Amino acid sequence: MSLTDLIPAASEASSPPPADPPAVAPAGPPAIESPRHLPVEIAPDTFVIQATQGEGAAPVAVHLNAMVIRGSEPIIVDTGVPSLGDRYLADMWSLVDPEDVRWVFLSHDDIDHYGNLDAVMAACPNATLITTWFMWERMGNLPSVPPWRMRWVADGETFEANGRTYAAIRPPLYDSPTTRGLLDTGTGVYWASDCFATTVPHGVADVAELDRDEWVEATIANAHGLSPWVRQVEGREFHRAVDDLARLDVTAIASCHSPTITGANLAVAREALHAAPTAELAPVPGQELLDMIVAQALAEVPS
Helix, strand or coil, X not given: CCHHHHCCCHHHCCCCCCCXXXXXXXXXXXXXXXXXXXXXXXXXXXXXXXXXXXXXXXXXXXXXXXXEEXXXXXXXXXXXXXXXXXXXXXXXXXXXXXXXXXXXXXXXXXXXXXXXXXXXXXXXXXXXXXECHHHHHHCCCCCCCCHHHEEECCCCCEEEECCEEEEEECCCCCCCCCCCEEEECCCCEEECCCCCCCEECCCCCEHHHCCHHHHHHHHHHHHHHHCHHHHCCCHHHHHHHHHHHHCCCCCEEEECCEEEEECCHHHHXXXXXXXXXXXXXXXXXXXXXXXXXXXXXXXXXXX
């Protein structure tokens, strides 16, 4: 199912006005718990911590992933949303002993990336937080993490761990100015933060499990949603940034909001980004969809 399929056609937009809300707002139907997805190994000792939002409750879902790299100096990459904190932590500690964790890499300052940062840093007394000055500033100086437990690694800078180099490299698309991705030069895995985001019918481990046309369409639509500035940039520089990924010897792209991208789909994903600046804008959900959601919620409330 594509994003367009979720938007009422123009002829359907004149739906009757929503019913007046009840005098006392009902509690609403019970929340639908999202399905459990276990960690998946995408490269030697490299695991995507999988989670989804909307699965089972909405027509499409979106991934909310994090990542763990095992080794002599284990690394946690982003920490997930707080609402699923117990799951993230259980999955992380099933792969590494928290006392062994040496690095926590934060890609940027959105809550679906830093949501469990305090819990992770508290559980990992020997870990250093990889962040930046700008992120530190925007997050109120991170009062729960003392400065001696930080290292500031900006876009283009590197650090050494597990006997190899890790490079902070900003992805071509991003929604926060603090964003850096993370390239593991030993395995070729690149954590792309929010870049390559896509909606999915349900949680899957690899984009190869998706319909290719629908995946490409959703990737472009999410590029417009997460990085609307992509339609305003000078084309040459943006396309160069996309092409730079092909020169990094990337073997797999993992990210917060997408299944892992591997094999021939790496080139397909880059072409989707190349298409984003000039692609037609997909319609986005508006009041009509909200009215439908409200009507359904009220209909499910016991009288």
